[in-house]
Amino acid sequence: MRERITFIQKLGDSLEPSALTVDSRSGTINGPEIRAVREDRLTLAHPELPHELQTLTAGARDLHIRWVSTDAYGVVSPLLARLPPGFHLFYAPARAGADDLSSNELCLALGDIFGGISCTSLTESFTSLGDDSFQYYQGLDSLSQFIRYAKHRLCSPTDTSCSTRLDALSGAGSLDISWEAARNLLQITALWPYERQQIHATAQPPRRTEVGILSTDKPKTLEAHEIGISGLLTVLGQDSKPSPTMFTFPSRHRDAESAFSAGFLNPTGLHPTLQLRLTSTHPPPFSPSGDNNDDNDYTTAACHPYAYLTLPRGIFADKYQLSDPLFLASKNLSTLRHTTQPVDLEGPEYVLPQWGSAILLQLADPSLVPSLSSGSEWTAEIPLHLRYLAPSAGAGGYSAVSMPYPAVFWACEPGEDERESAAEKFPPMNPFEKTHLGYDELFAAGTVFWHVEPQPAVTASSPSLVNEVRVPVLDLDRAEWVGAGTTAAVVIGFAWVVWRLAGVWKSGGGNVVGETREAKQKKTQ
Known part of the structure; x- marks a missing residue:
């Protein structure tokens, strides 16, 4: 069992080694409060897992759980990969054509661990990603059930520090649980937003704990596809003082240095339109220096903006409507790159077994719109459709459909003759790499993603990254009069x-x- 605790500051921030107190006997490190993103990663071998987690991974070739908070939060490089808020599950059974027994057990275990997970089996609840891989999504606002489960299964009654750390997950921005049968390892990674963080950690033998206080850096030897990191590293219980470090690594996820908000246009009706508002028309800087020159691996011609949407069961996109080039152009859209299949265009919400659908839309390039001035705000509109919802009591004839913010990014794909060399530049050696995001595998190997930060609209009453639509339904309290x-x-x-x-x-x-x-x-x- 290994543990890695990392504090990552912004470019230019640093911490003197003298500001840290390291006690090798007690295995502790203490330091001042700093503004940083905190990432904790726990790596366990299969025999070290609790019984439920062993059951969870027994029938899986790959299992990736991604939970993202509905509250807006900031991150720093290289922890930039984004997903729509909610509970995401990407699952590949251990054997092709596996029956629903293992997936049924998987859904039951997920319900015990996270609570409120309503999947049943692969054929009924999941959508296919191809290559015997499947996807499931559900809105999940809180990790409260997971925290209770983890306290009961992972913490001893006398280990108060374990319970305290798990309680801190209530403020986390994301939680990832990844299992790969080829490595026979489970990784649990939690991330806390960029804010003031107190430096404190204690080793729990026999677990090996490494603590890093790092910041992004730009050494002169940095290549266009790499990110630099420098700072201090300490192995608790082993080192008596922190050691300086500097290293570079290839990274597919970059900062587009812009933000966006999303909201439904009024009146919504039964065919709501989601409007994306980007703060800038500028394309991202395609090199670490911010200069778009001929020496870069990618050019603006190979880079396009995208929106990846996870649509719950009550709302869907019509792929036939999104296949009309003239209609798309009028909405500042370019192409429907991907949609899950099948999508029932007529069925009401309460008879559909699958979780919903996901689409990947290529947006029009704002830098190519002649009517826009440089640096001005830019909008795109995505037409959607509501399903008939189940009747309800005490709702006044209305129900709400919640839809998370999409993930918005620029994707820079290598050309056909460059894909092999581009893929070689991104081997699996990035200590902060995140894969299996639902959309990353829809692009060629070697694609670089420049993420646009989601922010609530200025007029929003809360920092939530979720939009709601009121849908008229049959009121059961008045149904007898019908x-x-x-x-x-x-x-x-x-x-x-x-x-x-x-x-x-x-x-x-x-x-x-x-x-x-x-x-x-x-x-x-």
Whole structure:
């Protein structure tokens, strides 16, 4: 079992070694409060896992759980990879064509660990990603159930520090749990936003604990596809003082140095439009120096903006509507790059078993829109559609559909003749690399992602990265009047028709009909 605790500051920030107190006997490190992102990673071998986690991973070739907070939070390089808020699961069974038994056990275990997870099996709840890989998504606002579970399973009654650290997960920005059968290792990674962090850590033998206080750096030898890091490293219980370090590594995830907000246009109706508002029309800096020159690995012609949306069951996108180039251009959209299949365009929400759908949309390049001034705000509009929702009681005839913010980024793909060399530049040696994000595998190997930071709209009442739409539904409290009203309307309508026919008959309509018949008989004669 290994543990890594990392504090990462912004470029230019640093901490003197004298500001840290390291006690090799007690295995502790203490220091001042600094502004940084904190990332804790715990690595466990399969025999070290609790029984439920062994069951969770037994039938999996790959299992990646990504939870993202619904609250807006800041990050720093190289911890920039983003996903829409909520609970994401990417799962590949150990054997191709596996039945639903293992996935059923997986869903039951996830319900025990995270609470409120409503998946049942691969065929009913998941969507396919190809290559015998599957995806599941669900809105999950809190890690409270996970914290309770972890305290019960991982902490001894006398280990108060374990409970304290788990309680701190309530303020985390993201939590990742990744299992790969090829490595026979489970990694649990928690990330706390860029804010004031107190430097303090204690080793828990026999676990090896390494603590790093780092910041981004730009050494002269830095290449275009690399990120530099420098700072202090300490192995608790082993080192008596921190050791200076500096290293570089290739990184696929970069900072686009811009932000976006998302919100539905009013009135929403049953066909709401999600508007994305980007703070800048400038493309990202395609080199660490910020200069777009001919020596870069990628050019602006190979880089395009994208939006990756996870749409819960109650809302969907129509791929046929998003295949019209003229319609897309009018919305500042370019291409529908990917959509999960199948997507039922007619079924109500309460009869569909799958979690929903995901789409990847290529946006129009704002730098190529001549009407926009340099640096101005830019918008794109994504048309969506609501499903009929189940009737509800006590809701006043309305229900809410919650939709998380999308992930917005620029993707720089290498050309056909450059893909092999580009992929070689990103071997699996990045200590902060994050893969299996749902959209990264939809691009060629060697693609670089420049992430746009999500921010709530200025008019938003809370920092939540979730939008809601009110949908009219049948109110069960008033449903009894629907049947009575419908019956009354039918009876009144039928009586009106009979009354009108009777009126025509009384006014001589019957004689007219008889005369018309006699006229027809004379013509035939």
